[in-house]
Amino acid sequence: MNRRRRVYEGKGKILYEGPEPGTLIQFFKDDAGTEPGIAGEVIDGKGVLNNRISEYVFSHLNAIGIPTHFIRRLNMREQLVREVEMIPLAVTVRNIAAGSLSRRLGIEEGVPLPRSIVEFSLKSDELDNPLVTEEHIAAFGWASPPELDDMTTLAIRINDFLSGLFVGAGMQLVDFRIECGRFFEGDMMRIILAGEISPDSCRVLDLRTHQRLDRETDASGTVISAHSEIARRLGIMNENEPARAAGPVLVK
Template identity: 65%
Template sequence: MNRRHRIYEGKAKILYEGPEPGTYIQFFKDDATAFNAKKHEVIDGKGVLNNRISEYIFTQLARIGIPTHFIKRVNMREQLIKAVDMVPLEVVVRNIAAGSLSKRLGIEEGTPLPQSIIEFYYKKDKLDDPMVSEEHITAFGWATPAELEDIMQLSIRINDFLTGLFVGVGIELVDFKMEFGRLWEGDVMHIVLADEISPDSSRLWDINTKEKMDKDRFRRDMGGLIEAYQEVAKRLGIMNENEQPRPNGPVLVK
């Protein structure tokens, strides 16, 4: 891996130059971070699970016509993806009050929202990714009005599909973060879903018990993060139900 050309390293992933022009290899790290990396640990096996769960979700989304950067999973920790020009925004869709929304508005965590809410955050670590409006986005040129409309329409479709997907396995999709990029095909540009969708970037609760099955277990020092991610994978059919966790990380169905 050290011989490969590293393009970018983030909190949870590394991008390497891909085998073909216009491609990258996306490597999933075991690093767990919270509060803009002020809290940090390495949790064995997390990257393996996020790679596999995100692959599954992106594959399912592609089947309903959602354009993405995903090409294929290469191995336990890596994906082959299309190179895109990332839009510098985090797009958060909220279905149930939790996290920062509950704190900002004084809404009790777990309260169903009257409608799904889309929020935008400017990706800037030095500023702690501040929340921004549509007017900020277009005024500062982070996305054009047409690109923003595409992002919002895709976000609604993705949320509708994933809500149903998770309900089908006994999980509530409380909220989740997405990132989008510009993919050029000749002179034509398309907005596509990029980055990942996994328990790292989503709040997932058991429908019956409300048990947290996501990175809040790390943020709130609850423990059991790997076991929660494994349970998500099992319910999605990615891990065998009778498979036992191993000290060096989970073994996944290929």
């Protein structure tokens, strides 16, 4: 690991130079920095679960024609991905009122929205990832109007897929956040999904009890239990494996 050139490090992942030109290795960390109020803590096994859950989702998206940077999983914590030019925006799709939407608009959490809402925010931890409009994006050149259209279309298609996937596993998708990048093939450029889709980037409820199964559970062991529960329901983790922080047994 130390011999690789580190390209980028975020809260939950590290990107290293890949084995071939145009590729990167995406390493999933155990850091709990994506959990509100528990930055700096480590949750053993979280990166392993996020790697497998994201692999599962990205593989299915690739199979139905949604372009992603994912190539294949290398081991329990690493993926081989395509190198892209990241767009400095996060795209959030909301189906049910929760989090900042509820606080901004005074809507009670858990209320279904009239339709799915797509929001853009600037990727900046220092600025607390502020919400931005299409006018801001165009004025500052973060993305062109056609690129925004492509990102919105991708987000809506992903929302349709994830909503069905989670309902089939007894869960309800509240909202999720994705990142996109520009992928160049010769003179051609297209917008593709990058980053990850895992419990760190979405809110999920149990379909029957409406219990939250996502990134906002606390750090007393509940986070890894929620990650494990989602992995079990998706068939990634052995059904009889107890939810514990160290050494989750995953389906090969």
